[in-house]
Amino acid sequence: MANLDSVLACLDLNLDRSVGRLNDLLKIPSISTDPAYAADCRRAAEYLAGDLSAIGFTASVRDTPGHPMVVAHRDGPEGAPHVLFYGHYDVQPVDPLDEWHTGPFEPEVKTMPDGSKRIVARGSADDKGQLMTFVEACRAYIAETGGLPCKVTIFLEGEEESGSESLIPFLDANRGELSADIALVCDTNMWDRETPAIATSLRGLVGEEVVIKAASRDLHSGYYGGAAANPVRVLSKILAEIHDDNGRVTIPGFYDGIPELPEEVRRIWDDLGFSEAEFLGEVGLSVPSGEQDRSVLEQLWSRPTAEFNGISGGYTGKGFKTVIAAEAFAKISFRLVAGQDPDKIRAAFRAFVNERLPADCKAEFHPHGGSPAIQLAFDSPYLAAARTALSEEWPKPAVMIGMGGSIPVVGEFKDRLGMESLLVGFGLGDDAIHSPNEKYEMTSFHKGQRSWARILAALGERR
Amino acid sequence: MANLDSVLACLDLNLDRSVGRLNDLLKIPSISTDPAYAADCRRAAEYLAGDLSAIGFTASVRDTPGHPMVVAHRDGPEGAPHVLFYGHYDVQPVDPLDEWHTGPFEPEVKTMPDGSKRIVARGSADDKGQLMTFVEACRAYIAETGGLPCKVTIFLEGEEESGSESLIPFLDANRGELSADIALVCDTNMWDRETPAIATSLRGLVGEEVVIKAASRDLHSGYYGGAAANPVRVLSKILAEIHDDNGRVTIPGFYDGIPELPEEVRRIWDDLGFSEAEFLGEVGLSVPSGEQDRSVLEQLWSRPTAEFNGISGGYTGKGFKTVIAAEAFAKISFRLVAGQDPDKIRAAFRAFVNERLPADCKAEFHPHGGSPAIQLAFDSPYLAAARTALSEEWPKPAVMIGMGGSIPVVGEFKDRLGMESLLVGFGLGDDAIHSPNEKYEMTSFHKGQRSWARILAALGERR
Numbered sequence: 001m002a003n004l005d006s007v008l009a010c011l012d013l014n015l016d017r018s019v020g021r022l023n024d025l026l027k028i029p030s031i032s033t034d035p036a037y038a039a040d041c042r043r044a045a046e047y048l049a050g051d052l053s054a055i056g057f058t059a060s061v062r063d064t065p066g067h068p069m070v071v072a073h074r075d076g077p078e079g080a081p082h083v084l085f086y087g088h089y090d091v092q093p094v095d096p097l098d099e100w101h102t103g104p105f106e107p108e109v110k111t112m113p114d115g116s117k118r119i120v121a122r123g124s125a126d127d128k129g130q131l132m133t134f135v136e137a138c139r140a141y142i143a144e145t146g147g148l149p150c151k152v153t154i155f156l157e158g159e160e161e162s163g164s165e166s167l168i169p170f171l172d173a174n175r176g177e178l179s180a181d182i183a184l185v186c187d188t189n190m191w192d193r194e195t196p197a198i199a200t201s202l203r204g205l206v207g208e209e210v211v212i213k214a215a216s217r218d219l220h221s222g223y224y225g226g227a228a229a230n231p232v233r234v235l236s237k238i239l240a241e242i243h244d245d246n247g248r249v250t251i252p253g254f255y256d257g258i259p260e261l262p263e264e265v266r267r268i269w270d271d272l273g274f275s276e277a278e279f280l281g282e283v284g285l286s287v288p289s290g291e292q293d294r295s296v297l298e299q300l301w302s303r304p305t306a307e308f309n310g311i312s313g314g315y316t317g318k319g320f321k322t323v324i325a326a327e328a329f330a331k332i333s334f335r336l337v338a339g340q341d342p343d344k345i346r347a348a349f350r351a352f353v354n355e356r357l358p359a360d361c362k363a364e365f366h367p368h369g370g371s372p373a374i375q376l377a378f379d380s381p382y383l384a385a386a387r388t389a390l391s392e393e394w395p396k397p398a399v400m401i402g403m404g405g406s407i408p409v410v411g412e413f414k415d416r417l418g419m420e421s422l423l424v425g426f427g428l429g430d431d432a433i434h435s436p437n438e439k440y441e442m443t444s445f446h447k448g449q450r451s452w453a454r455i456l457a458a459l460g461e462r463r
Numbered sequence: 464m465a466n467l468d469s470v471l472a473c474l475d476l477n478l479d480r481s482v483g484r485l486n487d488l489l490k491i492p493s494i495s496t497d498p499a500y501a502a503d504c505r506r507a508a509e510y511l512a513g514d515l516s517a518i519g520f521t522a523s524v525r526d527t528p529g530h531p532m533v534v535a536h537r538d539g540p541e542g543a544p545h546v547l548f549y550g551h552y553d554v555q556p557v558d559p560l561d562e563w564h565t566g567p568f569e570p571e572v573k574t575m576p577d578g579s580k581r582i583v584a585r586g587s588a589d590d591k592g593q594l595m596t597f598v599e600a601c602r603a604y605i606a607e608t609g610g611l612p613c614k615v616t617i618f619l620e621g622e623e624e625s626g627s628e629s630l631i632p633f634l635d636a637n638r639g640e641l642s643a644d645i646a647l648v649c650d651t652n653m654w655d656r657e658t659p660a661i662a663t664s665l666r667g668l669v670g671e672e673v674v675i676k677a678a679s680r681d682l683h684s685g686y687y688g689g690a691a692a693n694p695v696r697v698l699s700k701i702l703a704e705i706h707d708d709n710g711r712v713t714i715p716g717f718y719d720g721i722p723e724l725p726e727e728v729r730r731i732w733d734d735l736g737f738s739e740a741e742f743l744g745e746v747g748l749s750v751p752s753g754e755q756d757r758s759v760l761e762q763l764w765s766r767p768t769a770e771f772n773g774i775s776g777g778y779t780g781k782g783f784k785t786v787i788a789a790e791a792f793a794k795i796s797f798r799l800v801a802g803q804d805p806d807k808i809r810a811a812f813r814a815f816v817n818e819r820l821p822a823d824c825k826a827e828f829h830p831h832g833g834s835p836a837i838q839l840a841f842d843s844p845y846l847a848a849a850r851t852a853l854s855e856e857w858p859k860p861a862v863m864i865g866m867g868g869s870i871p872v873v874g875e876f877k878d879r880l881g882m883e884s885l886l887v888g889f890g891l892g893d894d895a896i897h898s899p900n901e902k903y904e905m906t907s908f909h910k911g912q913r914s915w916a917r918i919l920a921a922l923g924e925r926r
Contacts, residue, residue, distance in 0.1 A: 203685065207783045216747030221770045222666065222868020225798050226753040226762035228746065232771035232793070233706065240703030243696065280823075283691065284679030287822035290689035299689035307684045308695035309786050314773035315794060320670045320831035322796050322868075323772050330695070331778060333785055335688050359750035360743075368783035405685020405785075 032090035067158030087131025133448030149460025188425035204336035207368030301402025342370035495553035530621030550594025596911030612923025651888035667799035670831030764865025
């Protein structure tokens with residue numbers, strides 16, 4: 001622990017310098033979705049590779065058909081685990097520009113009325129500030145101890161905000177180099193200002209479009225109404241049967257294989273102080289709409305859903321047209337949890353629809369992606385080490401949370417490299433990522449660095 | 464009957480000349496929806512007023528904010544009924560022009576391989592040929608007998624194909640002049656080539672748009688899916704409950720006050736030789752979708768419906784978006800039959816929706832028109848006279864049919880002038896009205912004239 005204490009002291013002593021380095025990175029407008037900024041994206045990658053080389057990594061900028069990747073390695077002690085750190089150096093566009101109080105690429109440290117400081121710039125929280133917490137932890141570790149407690153690979157992407165088109169080919173082509181014992185992904189939030197969070201589950205997704213077809217052409221509802229099959233009616237009826245009155249999905253086998261939440265996790269979630277009323281109230285709602293015997297956090301994090309994302313059929317313009325449409329469609333997504341197989345869910349849905357098709361109606365299905373849920377084993381030793389380390393750094397113990405949506409890279413790490421991910425991030429809900437005046441709390445940046453130093457130390461002790 | 468016989472003989476003798484007069488009218492491109500043809504519309508009105516004056520009507524062209532009306536009067540014998548004949552002199556546009564085999568406004572009489580003749584031109588069937596059958600009957604009657612057996616008002620509109628915007632104000636402003644004992648509307652079809660038809664019922668219509676609103680904004684289905692109310696789901700569920708498994712509408716009171724079909728009418732419909740398989744097969748269907756204990760003709764003509772004409776909510780573009788929409792809407796129409804009150808049906812539908820709204824959801828309603836059904840009393844003496852007259856002219860007896868859609872002018876005659884309508888027309892299903900190569904059978908034109916002569920005679924005998 002003497003080593004760790006000196007690393008933490010080094011981080012405290014060098015905070016201003018680390019802010020300066022972050023600012024240098026924030027000044028580079030690495031907007032990946034806009035081709036006009038391609039050179040800036042490369043410049044950001046080169047800046048990072050240069051910085052990592054300077055602190056003792058073997059770092060390189062690696063070309064892709066899109067923006068380059070940065071890959072850096074530094075060996076660790078014999079027998080220590082190999083960790084892969086993931087972050088992204090690209091940022092979102094800045095419009096509407098006139099809503100920014102300062103230039104999006106002119107980072108400023110702003111002191112708030114309560115004395116807290118924040119770094120304001122595009123990318124400060126998403127994800128340059130976050131990725132630099134890890135880089136600074138490594139820098140201090142190497143400076144104070146001459147090395148790192150684990151073998152570390154740093155993998156930084158430049159297309160996260162624009163579809164990650166190069167990610168899968170790059171993972172496939174560099175499988176050996178990027179495979180590690182565990183991935184550390186730093187692109188998420190704390191639970192609150194005092195409570196660090198580790199996201200241990202991410203829901204998967206199955207997207208389906210179903211088209212119901214009946215007559216060979218649109219019909220006049222005066223001439224045919226009453227006699228002709230109406231696809232809007234058929235589709236509505238099928239959709240209506242997907243949920244029962246208690247909000248449960250009725251598709252046979254839908255819940256098969258889903259484990260119950262471990263008691264410890266349920267207790268943690270119960271203790272989070274999550275306000276269902278506030279969460280729903282923010283968007284004008286008051287009553288949870290999912291399974292009636294589940295809390296909202298369960299509905300969002302650990303239970304699967306069937307959501308109707310879009311529906312269309314017949315005349316939808318202004319005014320009225322007395323038409324019976326020849327077809328109608330719906331776009332439906334299923335959020336999956338651990339234990340559910342996307343292919344089986346897709347097949348079960350299609351069977352559910354086909355069994356309900358009345359005479360003269362056909363159903364066409366178009367798949368729109370499918371990925372299983374991510375679930376880090378609750379007894380993972382990496383998870384235990386990270387929980388302890390985070391709990392020592394922050395005022396409140398680290399919590400394990402779920403995420404209702406997906407983070408594609410985590411799924412790809414699992415699918416392509418067979419690698420679990422620890423999702424640890426220090427963002428806050430009000431960081432305004434993707435919006436004007438994006439900021440990152442100085443506390444996030446500083447204690448984030450210290451958190452990674454503690455996590456690296458804890459993981460290193462596991463050898 | 465001596466009078467009638469000579470009138471019929473006169474019509475036979477002058478058929479060629481009557482075709483010549485129709486051709487003069489068909490040559491005028493009175494396309495009402497295109498302002499470029501406004502002068503032609505007026506020319507058609509002036510032609511008709513001139514022709515009616517020439518045969519002894521007091522006829523005038525009456526200006527409106529749109530295209531003019533033609534109104535013509537000729538008195539009848541003391542105590543004879545007053546009939547109002549309605550037709551329209553305007554026509555549909557002609558595109559696609561290159562699909563016409565002859566110029567749309569260069570009428571030609573074409574002889575078919577079976578020896579039958581047809582008049583080909585835009586408006587030949589809809590509605591210039593039809594309206595001229597009545598004018599020719601009057602011409603022959605006056606020529607042969609010196610007068611008409613009834614008091615006759617001829618009312619010809621020039622905006623039927625473009626929304627009839629001037630119709631209601633004109634009816635209101637000329638109520639006394641246009642009110643008659645019965646309206647004769649000649650803008651419909653025969654049942655088949657040998658069987659004349661009188662449409663005795665027309666379904667009414669209530670149009671409603673319902674918007675279901677939940678959250679205050681669109682939500683991400685990963686972050687909110689499972690917990691947030693989904694308007695597409697709510698709307699689908701409500702729509703699905705509008706019909707039961709037997710195709711009956713479940714809205715309370717929906718069928719209240721609807722009389723059963725008289726046995727005689729049911730027998731006529733059963734005897735029509737209507738092929739459900741052929742009717743549905745033409746549009747790729749095979750199984751009637753309405754009330755399971757009703758024939759297709761009943762479903763179309765004498766039973767009300769709830770049809771979903773359009774639905775939309777959430778993301779409906781290409782690809783996929785994991786959104787939970789803030790709102791979704793449906794456009795719904797109810798076809799009404801005699802005994803149903805549009806206002807009551809609208810209110811019952813709204814109550815049905817409101818009773819099913821879950822927490823956090825609101826419904827907004829937008830009315831899109833409402834009109835009651837039209838039902839000519841089955842014991843109407845005018846109907847009896849027309850049936851007899853038509854049955855004497857054609858190979859097969861006249862049938863009473865229903866129409867699934869509405870003919871606005873018939874509703875307006877009823878509402879504004881308190882006048883029932885006899886719908887008698889000589890068009891055929893293959894006349895290609897509104898399409899290239901529109902035609903009117905010479906038999907329709909000739910026997911149509913003779914039919915009107917017989918109907919006028921029969922109505923005149925009623926005094």
